[in-house]
Amino acid sequence: MPTPSTAQSLRTTPEGLLWEPSERWVRGRKGDVTVVDSRHPVLVWEPGVPVPLYAFPRAEVREDLLRPAKNPPVGTHTGSTVFYDLEVAGELLENAAWAFPADDLAGHIAFEWFQRTGRGLDHWYEEEEQIFVHPRDPHKRVDALPSSRHVVVEIGGRVVADTRRPVLLFETGLPTRYYLPREDVRLDLFRPSDRHTGCPYKGTAEYWSWHGEHGGSDVPPDVVWSYPEPLPAVGAIKGLLAFYDEVVDITVDGERLERPVTPFTRTPR
Template sequence: MAQQMSAVFGAAFDALRYEPTAKRIRVTLAGEPVAETDRALLVWEPRRIVPTYAVPLAALTAQLVPVGAESGSEENARSLLDPTVPFTAHSCDGTEFDVVAGEDTGAAAAFRPADPDFADYVVLDFAAFHWHEESEPVVSHPHDPFHRIDVLRSSRHVRVEYEGRLLAESSRPLLLFETNLPMRCYLPADDVGELVPSDTVSYCAYKGRASYYSVPGGPRDAAWTYRDPLHDGAPVRDHICFFDERVDVIVDGVRGERPVTQWSEQGV
């Protein structure tokens, strides 16, 4: 029987997963070197959506100091570990370490899974350090080789409403397709009505730094834009996208169901 590829990948979701990378990875803490290697592993702990990096112990220039008690998979029973769940919520057995580089310490910023495949490696908390893949800085999390975005020009008619109130309407959207996420409609700013700028920001490993808008009298942080995107997100520069989870997005007259994602409950 044929298998849908997303189901094939999903079958391993509860397992500790890894994938070698040929990229040269450089890690620093407050300007002090932590590691540099071309033998890093991308690592997904069980039920983790996005990866982080493991580096060979031999590539470390920083010091590892055991935190104390070993971490266990029973400490975190959540079924889904999205990027908002901290690194220290480990979902497999292993040992935690502080990372000391110069006068700075990354508290519990390293983890060695209790798995023979990681005997010579340590997993590092992406948020605790500064990272480069080759000479390019990386934000949010490592680039996942099984994850991509496609941005396509479209003539579909897109209408955005909140409780029947028109927020935006366009027949020249850019449609962004991203692995395992809903299709997103990025609209020219001229086709979007009044929104209130927010001081909220977030970071995407593929698109860069996002700035947010709220709907007057409606949900907070309901829309976002990339003013200076990374190269993968360059086509959507200065376009505005709404969370389908928080407002109604109508494409070619069809009102879509609001998807359930990690963004469904925020900003309402």
């Protein structure tokens, strides 16, 4: 999460929210119905939440589709006092939107994103590009750099990947991820998963789970992933395979890396 020292445009509310104006044209839809069409969105960071969300001027929201929430939640969002149900095409979506009580954000409405919380609006666009899960953080970098480092991956003491042509992905706030050519990975030791996830920085990922006969009994499912059609900014990782550093052993140029501690440490889901 950014802090006021990282960008002059960030403002802080008494409730502990950080926010800043965005110049992006943002639209949110439920099915084929456009609920938000905003050229004046603001990005909001809630305390303890590493990713931002958008809030929109009421004039750029279909308020005619909002209803006072019948069963408003408690403690779901920072200082939220007013929740709304969303009614679209005869379907009522409970607590799909809310208003922050902060004076700075008076007159703005925020929405849940279906791909993140399982409710709310299910299609979002910045300009003409569809985005997923949550807004992209303008204070975060994601760089995919081809490398000649020697990367070896082991599970239960067994080498499952060995390459000298990785692509290193550096993403603010996360450990370095090593994307490896398929030819250099023992993919025969893994089974395809039916899991897919969306990332606003990289695209849609597909997964594999460990199926080796020896070792790795404590490896959680979906330990390997790939982006078959990544977003253009990280096109260098297309089709390559990456492992969760948190649950496998990775050696880079002869140095065994410590397993990082992240939200994915216990289980990469």
